[in-house]
Amino acid sequence: MTLIKSISGIRGTIGGKPGEGLTPLDAVKFASAYGTWLINRNRGKVKVVIGRDARLSGKMILNIVSSTLNGLGIDVIDLDLSTTPTVEVAVPLENAQGGIIITASHNPKQWNALKLLNEKGEFVSDSDGKEILSLAENDAFRYAEVDELGSITHDVSYLEKHISAVIDLPLVDAELIEKANFKIVVDGVNSTGGMFVPGLLRALGVKEIIELYCEPTGHFPHNPEPLPENLVDISSKIKETGAHLGIVVDPDVDRLAFVCEDGSMFGEEYTLVAIADYVLQNTPGNTVSNLSSTISLREVTEKYAGCSYSAAAVGEVNVVTKMKETNAVIGGEGNGGVIYPELHYGRDALVGIGLFLTHLAQSGKSVSKLRADYPNYFISKNKIQLEAGMDVDAILENVAKEFSDNEVDTTDGVKIYFGSEWVHLRKSNTEPIIRIYSESASEDKANDLAKKIMDRIKALA
Secondary structure: OOEEEEOOEEEEEEOOOEOOEEOHHHHHHHHHHHHHHHHHHOOOOOEEEEEEOOOOOHHHHHHHHHHHHHHOOOEEEEEEEOOHHHHHHHHHHOOOOEEEEEOOOOOOOOEEEEEEEOOOOOEOOHHHHHHHHHHHHOOOOOOOOHHHOOOEEEOOOHHHHHHHHHHOOOOOOHHHHHHHOOEEEEEOOOOOHHHHHHHHHHHOOOOEEEEEOOOOOOOOOOOOOOOHHHOHHHHHHHHHHOOOEEEEEOOOOOOEEEEOOOOOEOOHHHHHHHHHHHHHHHOOOEEEEEOOOOOHHHHHHHOOOOOOEEEEOOOHHHHHHHHHHHOEEEEEEOOOEEEOOOOOOOEOHHHHHHHHHHHHHHHOOOHHHHHOOOOOOEEEEEEEEOOOOOOHHHHHHHHHHHOOOOEEEOOOOEEEEEOOEEEEEEEOOOOOEEEEEEEEOOHHHHHHHHHHHHHHHHHHO
16 A cells, blocks of 8 residues: 655555555545645635545545545535546635645546645645645644534536636637537546546537547546557547547546547647647747656747747646746646646646647648647656665666766756757656656657666666
8 A cells, every 4th residue: 555645735545554545544634734724824714625536436535525624614615526627727716715636647546645726726835735744744733613614515517617718718719629520539538537528529619529438437447647558449449430639638637648530649748739839829928848848849939939948847836836937828747738827827638628629720730740740759758666665866866976977957856968868767756656758859769768777777776
């Protein structure tokens, strides 16, 4: 069993002993700490928006968390089956003081987590996260008397509200999308994307929608991370049905990947690149992605006069901070995460779909031809499982020393540049692994570069 406590929330496998997995007691403790943090920083009644993806443990964890917040005197608005970006949108609309998404994102079904938001509907900061962790470690909470208990209000209207907000964006052209007569296959991995993505497409005027794994049962039909090796079924379905493209999301709908009309992968790294190109054509400005993302975004950004690119440490909160610092008009992460501040500062697959389909309809091209407009780099994404007692920081420090003759960036883990190629190594915040990303002009070179570094890590370990 695994339990990971970090500044972004608590994530773990369901079951086991308290403190070793995400048990009911751990959910109560962490929800109590978060609720206490909200009470300490707000005057008067506190309100929290909660939503969940469709994973099997979601309802149980949501009920525990909601009741715990009620026990602190906090009112809860329960969106039930929802998405991460939908909860982010709902928090300011409800004038709530915070929000919680019950989801382990791309992790397999045995995992769940509490993602924590502030009053802006954005992930809590590093310092705030540390304060919440401290409250949890010290059991520094006090529950309400019987006359001061909180209430629960159920609100299932936010599917429509979120979709309406996307359609109302100036750069989303529903009329143009409808005229394009797209036939689209959707892989909702049997989570809430199976509700929200087809709902958005219908609202955009798409009449031919082929739903694949769109029942929100929580029984993921394949590994829920939207990587090429997990998308065999949708690739086959596109070719079988003659669809124009495929749309894939993860269980909480903050990651977005496209599949071309020939069944080939558009590449989740290029989700942000293509959408940023469309946004910059219409609203020139700055862009941001994290250190593990493709250099293609920099190249696309710099082709527009006066536009500049900045890199941030991995993690949505770090990207958002850098976007605000640089007044970026678009940003995100190479895992298919698109952040468009015109609506909100959070990764949002629904926003990405609206912008991408408008871009595609305007271009008049097939998805594969649109993909050919962008630089053709390859990123190899690998990971090494951590063993108990492994000193990861020492390993990364030794790797940095070993390649000190190269340009090395230690802002977030270790990024080593080899001319126009690079390798980025960092300890995951959500899983007991080291992630190794490498980029080169060819897939073989990127894989060889990753293997070279992975061999060195294994030797050092």
